Amino acid sequence: MPRRPNCSAASADFPMSLHLPCPNCGADVVFRSPALPARVCDTCHSMLVRSDAGLAQFGIAAALPFDVSPVQIGMRGTDAGQAFEVIGRVRWSWTDGAWNEWLLLFEDGGTAWLGEAMGQFMLLREYPFGDVRSKTLRAVANGEPAQVGGRIELFGRKLAITDARQALCITAEGELPFVAPSGWQVYNVDLRGPDGECVSLQRDGKATSFYRGRYVTLAELAPCGLRAIEGWALPDYAA
Amino acid sequence: MDRRSFLYALWSIGILGLFLAATSYGWSPFADGGRTDSAAYSSGGHGGGHAVFYGPHHK
Amino acid sequence: MPPEASLSAPPAPAVRALSCPNCGGTVELRAAGYTVHVGCQYCGSILDTTDGLVKLVTQAHAAQGTPDIPLGTRGTLFGVEWEAIGYLRRSQDYYRWDEYLLFNPYHGYRWLVNARGGWSFGTMLARVPTWQTFSSYMLDGAAYTRFFAGTATVDRVVGEFYWRVAVGETVKTGDWVRPGFMLSRETSDREESWTLNQWVPDRVMVRAFGVAPAGRVWPPLPHQPSPWGAWLGKGALIGGIALAFLLALSIVLGGTTWFASQALPVAVDGREQNATIGPLHLSGRYQRVQVRSTVPRLENGWVDLDYSLVDRRTQQVFAASGAAERYEGTDSDGPWTEGSRDSDVSIAAVPAGDYDLVVDYKGNRWSENGTFYPDGGWMEPTNAPQIVVEVGTGTLYGSNLFLAALLVALPWVIGLVLHLRFEKARKGESDFQPKPSEGSDD
Numbered sequence: 001m002p003r004r005p006n007c008s009a010a011s012a013d014f015p016m017s018l019h020l021p022c023p024n025c026g027a028d029v030v031f032r033s034p035a036l037p038a039r040v041c042d043t044c045h046s047m048l049v050r051s052d053a054g055l056a057q058f059g060i061a062a063a064l065p066f067d068v069s070p071v072q073i074g075m076r077g078t079d080a081g082q083a084f085e086v087i088g089r090v091r092w093s094w095t096d097g098a099w100n101e102w103l104l105l106f107e108d109g110g111t112a113w114l115g116e117a118m119g120q121f122m123l124l125r126e127y128p129f130g131d132v133r134s135k136t137l138r139a140v141a142n143g144e145p146a147q148v149g150g151r152i153e154l155f156g157r158k159l160a161i162t163d164a165r166q167a168l169c170i171t172a173e174g175e176l177p178f179v180a181p182s183g184w185q186v187y188n189v190d191l192r193g194p195d196g197e198c199v200s201l202q203r204d205g206k207a208t209s210f211y212r213g214r215y216v217t218l219a220e221l222a223p224c225g226l227r228a229i230e231g232w233a234l235p236d237y238a239a
Numbered sequence: 240m241d242r243r244s245f246l247y248a249l250w251s252i253g254i255l256g257l258f259l260a261a262t263s264y265g266w267s268p269f270a271d272g273g274r275t276d277s278a279a280y281s282s283g284g285h286g287g288g289h290a291v292f293y294g295p296h297h298k
Numbered sequence: 299m300p301p302e303a304s305l306s307a308p309p310a311p312a313v314r315a316l317s318c319p320n321c322g323g324t325v326e327l328r329a330a331g332y333t334v335h336v337g338c339q340y341c342g343s344i345l346d347t348t349d350g351l352v353k354l355v356t357q358a359h360a361a362q363g364t365p366d367i368p369l370g371t372r373g374t375l376f377g378v379e380w381e382a383i384g385y386l387r388r389s390q391d392y393y394r395w396d397e398y399l400l401f402n403p404y405h406g407y408r409w410l411v412n413a414r415g416g417w418s419f420g421t422m423l424a425r426v427p428t429w430q431t432f433s434s435y436m437l438d439g440a441a442y443t444r445f446f447a448g449t450a451t452v453d454r455v456v457g458e459f460y461w462r463v464a465v466g467e468t469v470k471t472g473d474w475v476r477p478g479f480m481l482s483r484e485t486s487d488r489e490e491s492w493t494l495n496q497w498v499p500d501r502v503m504v505r506a507f508g509v510a511p512a513g514r515v516w517p518p519l520p521h522q523p524s525p526w527g528a529w530l531g532k533g534a535l536i537g538g539i540a541l542a543f544l545l546a547l548s549i550v551l552g553g554t555t556w557f558a559s560q561a562l563p564v565a566v567d568g569r570e571q572n573a574t575i576g577p578l579h580l581s582g583r584y585q586r587v588q589v590r591s592t593v594p595r596l597e598n599g600w601v602d603l604d605y606s607l608v609d610r611r612t613q614q615v616f617a618a619s620g621a622a623e624r625y626e627g628t629d630s631d632g633p634w635t636e637g638s639r640d641s642d643v644s645i646a647a648v649p650a651g652d653y654d655l656v657v658d659y660k661g662n663r664w665s666e667n668g669t670f671y672p673d674g675g676w677m678e679p680t681n682a683p684q685i686v687v688e689v690g691t692g693t694l695y696g697s698n699l700f701l702a703a704l705l706v707a708l709p710w711v712i713g714l715v716l717h718l719r720f721e722k723a724r725k726g727e728s729d730f731q732p733k734p735s736e737g738s739d740d
Contacts, residue, residue, distance in 0.1 A: 065350035066314055067331020068403045096462045097334040098348050118332060118460045119406025120424060148488055160426075162489055170349065194426040215424035218404065226404065228309035233379070235404040244532045251540035251706050258544065258702040262551055265586035267695035270646030272605065272618020 022048065023055050032087070032175060033109055039088065039175040047172075049179055062171040062182045064091065069116060070218065070226050071102050073174045077221035079123060082106050086114070088174030092188075094165045103176060111177060113211060115200075122198050123221075124213035129201075132210055137189075137201060141208040146189040146201075155212070157197055163190035167202075312403070318343060319354045326370065328383045328458060329401050335463050337362065337384075337455035339369070344455060344464060356464065362456045366412065366509055367398055369457045373506035375419055375498070378405050382507075384457035390450040390471065399459060407460065411495060415512030416519040417503045418480060418495040426492060427474075427481055433730065435474050435481060437494070442474035442481045445520045445728045450484075473520065480521040497521050517723040524724075526717035533710045540706045548699045554588045556690035564593075564601070564661040564683040576654035577610065578689055587645040588690040589618070589655065595683045596624045596639045597676040599663040603685075606656040607645055618643045622685075625664060644695070657687055 018031045025044035031037065038049045040061045047058040075086040088103035099117035106112070115122040129141065134154050140146045146164035153159070167188045172180040186204040193199075196215040201208060218226075219237035226238050261267060314327040316336075323340035327333060327347060335355065336345045342358030365385040367373075372381045384399030395413035409420035427437040433444045450471045455463055469484040480495040497519060503509050515522070562573045580587070589605050600623035607616040620641035627634060661683060663675040677683050725731075 065331065066311075068310065068312060068329060069331055070404045093348060097460065098331070100331075118422075119401070120422070149490075192424075192426070194428065196424045228307075229312050229403050230309040231312045232403055235378075235402075238404075241529070241532075243529050244536060247533055247709050248536050250709055251536060254702050254705045255540060255543055255547075258698055259547070261695070261698050262547075262693050264584045264647045265582070265691075265693050265695075266584070266647040267586070267644070267698045268701075269695065269697035270586070270618075271620065271643035272645040273616060273647055275615050275617045 018050065020050070020055055022046065023057055032105060035109070035111065036175045036177050038177070038179045040173045047179060047181065058179050059181060061173065064171055064173060068229055069100060070229070071114065071116060072227040075223055075225040077223040079221055088172065088176045090172045090176065090180045091170045092167045093170050094167050098170065103174065121216050121218060122213060123216045124198070124200055124211035127210050127212045129208050129210040140189055140201060141203055152191065154199060157193045159191040159193045159199055161189060162192045316347065316352045318345060319352055320357055328381060332460050333458040334460055336458050339456045362454060365396065365456060367507050371507060375506050378402055380408060384459050386452055387454035388450050388452055390448045399457070409493065413519060414515055416515045416522060417498040419498050420493045420495040423492040423494055437481060440476055442476050444472070444730050445475045446471065446473040447729050475521040477523040477527065478521060497523065517727050518720060520724065520727060522724060524717050524720045526713045526720065530713055530717060533713055537706055537710045541703055544699060544702055544706065548694055552692070552694040554690040554692040556688050558689040560687050562657060562659065562685045562687060564677055564685060566677050566679055568661050568677065570658060570660045572656060572658045574654050574656050575687060575689065578653045578655060580648060580650050580653060580691060582650060582691065582693065584647050584649055585691040585693055586695060587648045588692060589643050589645070590688045591620065591622060591641045592686045593622050593639050594686070595676045595681050596622055598625050599661065599676050601662070601685060602660045603641055604658040605643065607648060608654050608656060610652045610654060616645045616648055618645050655689060659685060
């Protein structure tokens, strides 16, 4: 049974948090960690990046399309005993659909991504790609296309390539570790193992990011602060 | 216990009951012989009881 | 932002109404953000709603009719409320079935499959079953045996789906079953997905979604559990206990107590004789009287025996008859014997009392030739032919025990026969039939 998060506590305030006025509309925006230098202003939706030089604006994020996702910014949960809060989201689309990736911030300042597609969730943490020992994946990082159905062995598990697609960033909200401009294209490869473990590779022409994690159910994360949806009762697993 | 098992247990108890009843009467449908409806047979040398009436039954 | 904000904010709307660009009909979006293609039920056109706008993908002009579960219907299955948001009619060879896409924003998607009136509840798997043999897969410690393999085609699309569904699209399918569950694999050129389908009894579906009861589904669905199979174990336990009781009772109550014996001489001329054995005192309230006659010298002949057990007080008669016969000789196969020198008869339900046993008997010879007694047969006085009559009492009848055991076992055997019939019909639908053995050339 996952440990229930302390949902009544106030939002975690990190010692490195920075509160600044938005250069566009003046509203207060918070940057909780130097590892998360980018964010979308909640009021005017401009894309902001914080640096030593101050706050810079990088255009405006497109309006989020209407959806019935149960996750929302501010939702809290627990994974492997560690409490987290949802602080940001990027929405991606590809030729055959779209999905959300929610940014989770843990108590110790670490982050993870909660990928949400087709009602299923993947919890992924970034892993240095330099430590990934796979010829197939290195080839993909160098520009080769990935073969769906191909098998590799990684971290002692047999993984199969389940997806290889060109993804387009539609929009974003909240705090992010990078700027997510609309129109940004990445090549995304997903691999899956027999017990629900998964691995993801994202190549955007310049750099390659690598993530590893597993499929989770919302119930496993003991969430509180789930988004209320009209006509639907909150589930039993909601804290 | 589900209905089927309950009914089967009842059936088994019933059969056991019939078995015990038959045994207490020393009876079986497969016995070679039993009580006859015929009139009493006087065993040789032992008159007792009502005698058999042989002969016409009308006046 | 503080979590309390989610309580004060109004709940997000669940449904968004859109207009079909082809026919103008209202199309309701219940899984916005997830839904990729929607089939308009008024004109059959396929629409794209990935990014919140409605685009026409495939134009059509035929109204699609109403599925058995109208879209938007909600029902509770396994403790969670679901809404039917999509409907597919699919077919494989001559097999056709309905599929409903169920949605709950907090639980994701499930599938409801209706094949020949039988329902299944399907969950897409994030883990992959383990290949065991060419005919079985293992998932969560349970083995599944192959049943179907083929190609399925989509024939009709109504409502929302999370992929680019199109009429006529095909996937390679494979199904593996164990009682109550079917493991289905679908492979397209891009991906492979596994779904675990759980068989749902009719009454649960009627209660949840108000569907019309299907009545008897025959032949049974591939993963339909045998209504008798699960009971056979319990039944065997109950029957076994009953049989054990019967056996114990028989050991305790069985047997015969022999208490009287008399030797009756056999006349050489084979005339009818009688003798009376008595007094015989029967003490039990009711008992079985056993009369055993042994003819030690019987050879190629027989003895007719008629018994009358007469109650001294009431003159009630209990009658039985028997015969002892024995023959022997030699033929091409060697020496042979037939019959027995004993005759054992039982008289049922004799009440307590004092009795006389009247024995009417007659000795017969069959042949004088080729016997052990070349002097004229077993009845010659030099052979001292006699009948030893023994009388005994008991209560139990072995035939009763046999009959009772048979009756106790009967319902279980019926259950077994019904179970085997069910399984034969169920397996008969499989794509993987064991090959019939060759060689009946009559």
